[in-house]
Amino acid sequence: MIWLVWRQHRKQALFALAALAALAALVVPTGLTMRGAFADLGLPDCVRTLGKAGPANNETCLTAFQQFNDEYQGFLLVGILFLVLPLLVGLFWGAPLVAREVEHGTHRLVWTQGVSRRQWALAKFGLVGAATLVIAVGYGLGIGWWLGPLNSAGQRNRFDPLFFDMQGAVPVGYTLFAVALGILVGTVWPRVLPAMAGTLVGFLGLRVVLATLARPRYLPAETLTFPIQGTAVAPRETASDWVLASGVRNASGELVVRGGSIECPPNATGPGAAGCGTGLGVEPGAYNWQLYQPADRFWLFQGIETGIFVALAVLLVYLAVRRIRRIA
Amino acid sequence: METALETDQLGKRYGNTWALRDCSLHLPAGRIAALVGPNGAGKSTLLHMAVGLLRPDAGTVRVFGETPYDNTAALAEIGFVAQDTPLYRDFTAGELVTMGGKLNRRWDGTLARTRLAQLGIPPDKPVGKLSGGQRAQVALALALAKRPRLLLLDEPVASLDPLARREFLQALMGSVAESGTTVLLSSHLLADLERVCDYLIVLHGARVRLVGPVEDLVAEHRQLVGPRHGDDPIPGVASVVRASHTDRQSTLLVRTDGPIGDTSWAAHEVTLEDVILGYLADGDRPTSNEAWGVPA
Amino acid sequence: MIEFVLDGRSKVNTYVQLVQQVKQALRVGLLSPGDQLPKVRDVAQALAINPNTVLKAYRELVIEGLAEGRPGVGTFVTRTLAGASLPNQAELRADLVAWLHRAQAAGLTTEDVTALVETTIRATLPVDPAAHLPA
Numbered sequence: 228m229i230w231l232v233w234r235q236h237r238k239q240a241l242f243a244l245a246a247l248a249a250l251a252a253l254v255v256p257t258g259l260t261m262r263g264a265f266a267d268l269g270l271p272d273c274v275r276t277l278g279k280a281g282p283a284n285n286e287t288c289l290t291a292f293q294q295f296n297d298e299y300q301g302f303l304l305v306g307i308l309f310l311v312l313p314l315l316v317g318l319f320w321g322a323p324l325v326a327r328e329v330e331h332g333t334h335r336l337v338w339t340q341g342v343s344r345r346q347w348a349l350a351k352f353g354l355v356g357a358a359t360l361v362i363a364v365g366y367g368l369g370i371g372w373w374l375g376p377l378n379s380a381g382q383r384n385r386f387d388p389l390f391f392d393m394q395g396a397v398p399v400g401y402t403l404f405a406v407a408l409g410i411l412v413g414t415v416w417p418r419v420l421p422a423m424a425g426t427l428v429g430f431l432g433l434r435v436v437l438a439t440l441a442r443p444r445y446l447p448a449e450t451l452t453f454p455i456q457g458t459a460v461a462p463r464e465t466a467s468d469w470v471l472a473s474g475v476r477n478a479s480g481e482l483v484v485r486g487g488s489i490e491c492p493p494n495a496t497g498p499g500a501a502g503c504g505t506g507l508g509v510e511p512g513a514y515n516w517q518l519y520q521p522a523d524r525f526w527l528f529q530g531i532e533t534g535i536f537v538a539l540a541v542l543l544v545y546l547a548v549r550r551i552r553r554i555a
Numbered sequence: 556m557e558t559a560l561e562t563d564q565l566g567k568r569y570g571n572t573w574a575l576r577d578c579s580l581h582l583p584a585g586r587i588a589a590l591v592g593p594n595g596a597g598k599s600t601l602l603h604m605a606v607g608l609l610r611p612d613a614g615t616v617r618v619f620g621e622t623p624y625d626n627t628a629a630l631a632e633i634g635f636v637a638q639d640t641p642l643y644r645d646f647t648a649g650e651l652v653t654m655g656g657k658l659n660r661r662w663d664g665t666l667a668r669t670r671l672a673q674l675g676i677p678p679d680k681p682v683g684k685l686s687g688g689q690r691a692q693v694a695l696a697l698a699l700a701k702r703p704r705l706l707l708l709d710e711p712v713a714s715l716d717p718l719a720r721r722e723f724l725q726a727l728m729g730s731v732a733e734s735g736t737t738v739l740l741s742s743h744l745l746a747d748l749e750r751v752c753d754y755l756i757v758l759h760g761a762r763v764r765l766v767g768p769v770e771d772l773v774a775e776h777r778q779l780v781g782p783r784h785g786d787d788p789i790p791g792v793a794s795v796v797r798a799s800h801t802d803r804q805s806t807l808l809v810r811t812d813g814p815i816g817d818t819s820w821a822a823h824e825v826t827l828e829d830v831i832l833g834y835l836a837d838g839d840r841p842t843s844n845e846a847w848g849v850p851a
Numbered sequence: 852m853i854e855f856v857l858d859g860r861s862k863v864n865t866y867v868q869l870v871q872q873v874k875q876a877l878r879v880g881l882l883s884p885g886d887q888l889p890k891v892r893d894v895a896q897a898l899a900i901n902p903n904t905v906l907k908a909y910r911e912l913v914i915e916g917l918a919e920g921r922p923g924v925g926t927f928v929t930r931t932l933a934g935a936s937l938p939n940q941a942e943l944r945a946d947l948v949a950w951l952h953r954a955q956a957a958g959l960t961t962e963d964v965t966a967l968v969e970t971t972i973r974a975t976l977p978v979d980p981a982a983h984l985p986a
Contacts, residue, residue, distance in 0.1 A: 230654070331643075332637055332639060335608060335635070335641055336637065338608060339630060339635040341658055343625065552610075587901050731902055732905075750865055750901065750904070
């Protein structure tokens, strides 16, 4: 079986390796340049002091960060390419795996040899799954390394929807899921193009739903309140927390300003000597409110999301193996 | 005599439609059997159940006493060439023979290579680039290399040109003579069947219409021509397969169980083709004059 | 060794055609005792016919005492049909030619001659079992 799987998919494997090589050719030089610039600007030191004093207190660092971000912000667009990678693997490895066999009728050749269908499926899915895992880990690590400086330069939050999705462990989960989905769709709709279309729709749909609806709720969010007067900077923003919602509540707890905060220096007054924020209808006793996921939950959330996708992938493969028994 | 293939009340349903129903037959070992019927009669469904690709919805199917579905031991005894002889088109013939060796415990790669060499099929060319006839030969060689006791062929020659068809049947007959394999081949082409097959299974409308050794079937059937016939029984006639009438004359295809006792009937011998066509044409054909807007 | 041919349009059963061709070869001396008949596999492959048909034809020849099967080797001719009649054939043939000329002179066509010969054979000669195989 191993011989057959390799013989059947060697072209795809070589193609994937070539694509990875091309990716490396893009990632390695740009990554090195970025790291070089990061070091030249003295940013590693800034990052080390970030937690203690905060960049606002360090003019040199602030300018340096500014300069770095201005120069390499555009690279984030390249990063979006990496978001598509798991989907591509699902489309070109997963969807045709069973669909092409049935479309060409070759399942009737291979399933009538001396190997049971279950063995066939396990060997095929297992080997393709393993190759997928290797590739996904490979590019996951590569992208993580590449994103390092951009992460540290920090204007971008690691919880940022696209940013969260392209680094850490989740790309591995996405890729395994995409392949499993492709396999299953291919057994339900055994034609290559419809299977690919189904995979595309299913993958994007689930990703969007999970990212927008489920991810903020993986763990109960924490709340933070702070007075509208006397704080210079909203305390959590800088610490790379994931702020889900914010606003200003009045003394009785009602939300009077949605999406924002009011921050006045101590003893400051608004126009016409009124209290801070009166112009916005904020009465005395109001306070700022934030709903957030703390920054240190990043890896926990990565783990949860990866777990969800890997579990789904296992479920889909199980369903696909069951489905195959009914194809003739 | 040993039975190669046996079905009992076998049925397969797709949704609400029975693709095959109440199919009971047995095929003795050593026969070369034709599975005949129009497209959609259930031929492929029967073959797919016999080779374990499909699980029956009713009844049983046994190959040398074993249930083939999900049973690799039974599968080792069956060689199968599916319709349109599917092969991995980017594999070379040599690689396909290697593949068979990897996937089967019992595998005669030398046999396959010898056959393909004799047929002049290049071992290092992707089979997708071979002619349809050559591809069919490769598929046959792969099926035979399993050294199967039952060889199932689904419309093996339907898409071949006459020369390739003859070459395929020559190769098939030659190897059957050597191996003594039981063969069941489906076809809707009646030519060649009489020479090749000595056993007949007629399927029509998802049901078995006729089963038996060709010789007996041909000997049992007669065409009777005589005066206009009502429904009264004719001595020696077991059943009327098909009847057509003019106002004075009736022509009947009958299955006999003895000499025709009534001398007013002229009895003619029939060919295998006559018998098959008689059974295939017996379904009620609804006229569609109205749908076509022509007078009946 | 002889080579079989099949008449596709003939209504005569395939195995009967094979039997007849062997007998024909025996009569004209093309096959004589000790000769091997073509292997079943080769006949089946060359004519694309069921090997059981060839086996049946050979079995028929064995039953009639014209051939014998040697297991693992093949089927061999044991007796000839040319026999005593062969030397007489030239003379009989000359008579027949003369008779045919007379028939032609009398205005008989080839079909008429064939029909006359067949009916006369049926009427005068006892039924030869080998010529009356089920068709």
